[in-house]
Amino acid sequence: MKTDGQIAAESPLQSMQQIGAQLGLTPEELIPYGRTVAKVDVEALRSRLGGFDSPKARYINVTAITPTPFGEGKTTTSVALTQGLGRIGKRSAATLRQPSMGPTFGIKGGAAGGGYSQVIPMEAMNLHLTGDIHAISAAHNLLAAGIDARIYHEDRWSDAFFERKGLHKLNIDPGAVAWRRVVDISDRGLRNVITGLGDRADGPMRQTGFDITVASELMAILALARSLPDLRERIGRIIPAWSRKGDPITADDFGAAGAMAALLKDAFQPNLLQTIEGQPVLVHAGPFANIAHGNSSIVADDVARSLADYVITEAGFAADIGFEKFCNIKCRTSGQVPDAVVLVATVRALKYHGGGAGLTPGKKIPAEYETENVELVRTGCANLAAHIRNVRSFGLPVVVAINAFPTDTAAEREVIRQEAMAAGARDAVVHTGFADGGRGTEALAEAVVAACDEADAASFRFSYELSDSIEDKLRALATGLYGADDIEIQPAAAARIKQFSELGHDKLPVCVAKTHLSISHDPKRRGAPAGYVFPIRDLRLSAGAGFLYALAGDIRTMPGLPSRPGFMDIDLDPRTGGIIGLS
Amino acid sequence: MKTDGQIAAESPLQSMQQIGAQLGLTPEELIPYGRTVAKVDVEALRSRLGGFDSPKARYINVTAITPTPFGEGKTTTSVALTQGLGRIGKRSAATLRQPSMGPTFGIKGGAAGGGYSQVIPMEAMNLHLTGDIHAISAAHNLLAAGIDARIYHEDRWSDAFFERKGLHKLNIDPGAVAWRRVVDISDRGLRNVITGLGDRADGPMRQTGFDITVASELMAILALARSLPDLRERIGRIIPAWSRKGDPITADDFGAAGAMAALLKDAFQPNLLQTIEGQPVLVHAGPFANIAHGNSSIVADDVARSLADYVITEAGFAADIGFEKFCNIKCRTSGQVPDAVVLVATVRALKYHGGGAGLTPGKKIPAEYETENVELVRTGCANLAAHIRNVRSFGLPVVVAINAFPTDTAAEREVIRQEAMAAGARDAVVHTGFADGGRGTEALAEAVVAACDEADAASFRFSYELSDSIEDKLRALATGLYGADDIEIQPAAAARIKQFSELGHDKLPVCVAKTHLSISHDPKRRGAPAGYVFPIRDLRLSAGAGFLYALAGDIRTMPGLPSRPGFMDIDLDPRTGGIIGLS
Structure with missing residues (x-):
């Protein structure tokens, strides 16, 4: 198969006016940035529409089970689903986070999706974009x-x-x-x-x-x-x-x-790109999903939801983190409620949760991940079930998207489907968006449309109320979503709770900074951790963003470069002047 | 009079296609960045023109006498002259450096010219531009x-x-x-x-x-x-x-x-902006003029010189620094030679060199600068004369541009003119570009055209040859341009000369990092310093840029913010969403 870079380079780009026209954006509402990216003039559009308070689109959040260190293809699935919806005749658009250049040049590579489900131009998305x-x-x-x-x-x-x-x-x-x-x-x-x-x-x-x-x-x-x-x-x-x-x-x-x-005046306008099958993609903002809420911008969603019929937005990390914060922080701030949730699962990650050997990027993948092992998958489905229950606790329907890998077997996929339905998923569908693009995602798209058609906004509920105390909010998350029996407020955190409460900041939502490699605070606890106490080590105040964040473990806010950084593969092609080696 | 920001905001912007068309650029050769700035696609243009080796434009460098800490209006004069050439029917364009945001938010403010001689949009020029x-x-x-x-x-x-x-x-x-x-x-x-x-x-x-x-x-x-x-x-x-x-x-x-x-692929394409009277301005690169050569990019000059009839380019600091490096580093690298040089002088700076009291930004300007004092100006003209001699040492004609201030008197300006002519200037002309734009710069434009008409590329000569030893190059600059009797190579510098010579880097041009507030190395020596030894403290290698730089004194490569930084005045206008307070 071709590399991501080759596939992206071979995909014809539609003009930004064509992409904008799909959303009904006028040329005056597009601000060009280079030839293949534009910003949307939010104020011009807001003025024409009379505001963003009556969006017409179905609103779908893409989240995932607890990932391995490789990631499980959430962005690929988001892009694939957007393409799949397009193929079944729906006017779809995606809203995604802008990737940081740190991982692009370090270990992880770019974040524009993969295979035949990518955002293009991928160089723009992964490098400066519009600055x-x-x-x-x-x-x-x-x-x-x-x-x-x-x-x-x-x-x-x-x-x-x-x-x-x-x-x-x-x-x-x-x-x-x-x-x-x-x-x-x-x-x-x-x-x-x-x-x-x-x-x-x-x-x-x-x-x-x-x-x-x-x-x-x-x-x-x-x-x-x-x-x-x-x-x-x-x-x-x-x-x-x-x-x-x-x-x-x-x-x-x-x-x-x-x-x-x-300095942020221009940065406030969302960036318009496209999938390789020509659907609009708004790429805007990219907060961390631990010390911040890990979701793309409200204003990009405002734009997309006012103009498209189906808007796919991706949240960071797994459903216990990015999706929880999507609901309790982003949706609470915007006043908008999702219609359905797509939960991405892979055979690989479920084998890991079922007890497979450790996985380290750069090292050889152990044999149990490359050959059929249905029982390992079944055991690992405890993690899938926990996330399904968590999403349903918000009153939302869940469609499980099984992101296909070439090493999966039919039996392994079938056990995921069975376990998903048993845990309360509305549907569970295999997609081959990486290998086949939108063509491989039509069934998933149909399932998502069906879930949206039954959505009932009235059934949506938050995990806590803003009027709850800081401790009660944290306890609601730990016991309601993370499987803990209780929380332990450590002394530093207790002092902060007292201080922030006295300053009147106790009515803010709480953002828990914890590992993304477990539903608990401890990356070693795979599957569906239960029967433990969730520790709150410290608490910080993001008074401008409007949330408190609680530290449950050491959170790295500055990655490091590996011994052979990804930047070593990147260069200018001396013949074409193009960028090569980005992945 | 209106503020710079008001004047800029009230100046209608021509479309980038209109500005590009003045240079004969096709829409395909322009890459839009926002609505009011474009990049020029250098490779597309190079391909259409078959290269940049046969430029047609007259090439004029704008430099200055030794400035006071306030600066003497070199950018304003460059823009004014570009506008003045336009008014007398010449197809002119300017090439300028991109300003750093450090000074914009600190002491100095923006760097897009001033009054009725500005580059617009000034917010773009002074803030991110195209990144x-x-x-x-x-x-x-x-x-x-x-x-x-x-x-x-x-x-x-x-x-x-x-x-x-x-x-x-x-x-x-x-x-x-x-x-x-x-x-x-x-x-x-x-x-x-x-x-x-x-x-x-x-x-x-x-x-x-x-x-x-x-x-x-x-x-x-x-x-x-x-x-x-x-x-x-x-x-x-x-x-x-x-x-x-x-x-x-x-x-x-x-x-x-x-x-x-x-990462620098897009940054390599020059940025196209416009004067408030509608001439094209290419803003591209902005190296320091001490540890580097202080001139805008060769590639922007290549573009402008291939398409306009008169290209005005500004060099950093005074003629002993930015202009010297323009010739000995930039022109040597590009193989292009200027036709004429404009040397900006002000009554204020010449009074300072003549012995006026010290000038400190933020403090009251002493009385001798606000009332007529012809003798102070005449004494200070030693500095003007030294710079004229220096420029003429390259075999180039000099037109002195007297940048008018409201407090100047006719007698003060006349003595500048007399002293300039006596020192070998081809002409000396007052301009009122700040107050009157191109209308106030027509006479200067005529004088520059006349100087270009008599230009003789064969008379151009460098200050040193690349084959000279590092010491001889430094001596040539110190004795030939800075008025020193000799140089003193201090021990650290001597060790570096030996090391770099052994590594084969002794055939590079030399870039002297010294104060811009004196022709010598000592900011206290005003006027035309002579009879001293110029010290070379240390030497560094910029092997990629392709020059050695010699340190003659402490050079700050990181400014500081003052007690009341300029950023305090800048905000978003809540009514219009526009930026206010930029100057």
Whole structure:
């Protein structure tokens, strides 16, 4: 079979006007960025439609069982389903996250789908796209520079000096600066750094660090903001530092929020690309799914849901993480409710949950994954069943999508289907989108249409209410979704709960930062963990994005490069000037 | 008078197709980036024209006398002259550097010209533009991450492990990593940092630092590369680190150069904008003028010179720096020679060189700068005369452009004209481009046309030959242009001269990194310094860009933010969604 890069390169691109026209977008509502990507002018469209509050599309979230370190083809399935819906005559569109360049150049490669189910142009999607992530880096680091400069100048100059400039001292606690810096590269050496060495004018010496840009609170804000004024206000509410008295200091207090919003003005407009079969794809925002909510932007969904008939959106990680946050954070913020949920499963991952040997990228895949082993799959279906129950706890119908691999056997797939139906799935369908594109996804598309036709928005329910206490919200997630018997609030977290409650931030939704390799907090617990206590180690406040996040384990916010990074395979083709080696 | 932002906002924008058509660019040769900026498809144009080796335009470099810390309006004059040429019926175009966002948010503000001589859209020019600087940050930091990751993995794994991956150990000396990281923000706290703290997997602990992105060698490469293959080769030749044995390790040795070139593929295409009077402006690359050569890209000049009749290009800092490097580095690389040179002078700066009181941004301007003082101007003209002599040493005609300020008097301007003519200028003309746009620059345009008509390419000569020794090249600049009696090679520099000569890099041009506030190395020496010894403290190698750079004094490669940063004035207008407060 051809490589992803070859398939993408051989797929003819429709013009952006053609793609936009499928959604009824006028040329004036498209802002070209290069020849094969456009941004959608959200304000022009909002003005023509009179708002985004009456969307017409069916709204389908694609999530997955607990993945192996290889991933189970969620993006491929999302793109395949969008193509499959197109093939059965539905006006479909996908809304996806923009990938970070860190993984593109590191281990994982690109994130535009795979095989015959890809978003094109894949170079644009996987590299700079229209610069949204770069804009976030710039806005994030502007605030970081502003904080250190303010500490330096406040230490150097008198109160009167500041007053003459129309300012007053913020009395920042250098030990309580919560705002790190960001870079969109996997760079282990930047995880923990000391800044401000040199002489006095080189700024206050502090220990701090860098996160990968997609972990920035600004990325979560971009994904949740409803409009430019909302974006501006959320940025102003960010609390990047605390005073020596323990009071919060906001981005507005630093006078930086306006410039940060100005830097994100263009980034707020969603990016329009296409599947290799010509359906529109809006690629916009890409927050982490641990310390943030892991879903593409509300505004891209607003656009797609106002114009298409079926909108496929993908959430990060498995259904206990990205899908839960899709409902409890994104949908709660947008006021919109999904019609159906697609849960991606693979024979490989279910064998892993059933007790297969460990899987490590770069190493040989053990034999049980390459030959039939129905019992391993059946045992592993405990994980599938747990996710089906979790999705159904929101009152939503589940269609299981079995992402076909060449090594699967019919018996292995059949046991997945049986176990899925037994656990309450509305349907379970094999698709071959990777090998066959939309043609291999027609049955899945039909199943999803049928599920949507029976959807009942009134049956939707959240896992907790905003009025619940922080502890009760966390307990609801741990016991209701993660299979735990209870939660353990550790001392650091308890102190934060008290502090944030006193500051009036206890009515925000909670975002749990935990491993994606288990439904529990412990990556070693495969299958459907139960009978354990879920630990809450610490709690943080994303006051601009509008959620609290709880840390349950060590969460890496800066990946590292492997011994042979993916960048080694990438180059310019000297004959054509094109990019080669991207996957 | 209106602010720059108001004037820019009120100026109607012509479509990019209209601007391109002025140059004879077809719609297929323009790549849109947003609605008001395009990139020029260099390869499509090169192919249609059969190359860029027979340009038809007159080629005019705009430089200046030694400036005060306020700058003397070189960009404003460049834009005004482009507009003035348009008004007298000439097909003109400008090629300018892309400004860094560091100064935009710090002290200086934007760099799109001023008053009625501006490049628009000024928000695009001053903020992200099409993301070229972001692309350089990404490519630069990818290599930095690759170096630290390689040190980490080489320390951790065996030779055999690397061989199994098709690699061999590079044996990098962690104390001899020359490649810092970059960010396009003024951030004093990043000048000197320790990276790699944390646990072992967080990478090797090293002291290093960040430069502002425009100081990256990649920016100099972007400005000097003739084609994408040339860009790729130059990146591969960068020496970011040295082995423990003292051997150079290149970006190609790290396997990163291909991915870096892929990241810069779009950045290589020049950006097309317009003056407020509708002339085309190519904005492309913006290397520092101290540690690099301080000129916009060769490829943008190739495009403009192939299509316009008069091309105005601006060099950084004064004629002893940016213009010298324009000739000895940029023109030598491109093989193209300018026809005439415009030297910008102001009454204010000449009073400063004549002994006026010190000038500090943000503080009140002393009285002698606001009232007539002909003698102060006349004394200061020593600086003007030195620059005229310097430009004429290249065999080029000089037109002095007196950039008018409201506080100038006729007598003050007249003494500048007299002194300029006495020093060998071909002409000296007052312009009021800031207040009047092209209408105020017609006389200057006529003078420039006349100078070009008498230009004789055969009279052009470099300051040194590439075959000269490193010492002789430096001596030629110091004694021939800076007024020094001799140079002093300090011990660190002597060791580098020996090392680089042994490695065969002694035939490269030399780029002197010195203060821009004096013709000498010492910012306190105003006017026309003479009778001193010019010190060479150290020497560095930009093997990819293709020059050596000599350090004569402390050169800041990372600015800091002031106590009240410019970002405080910038915001989104809640009514229009537009950006306000940019200047």
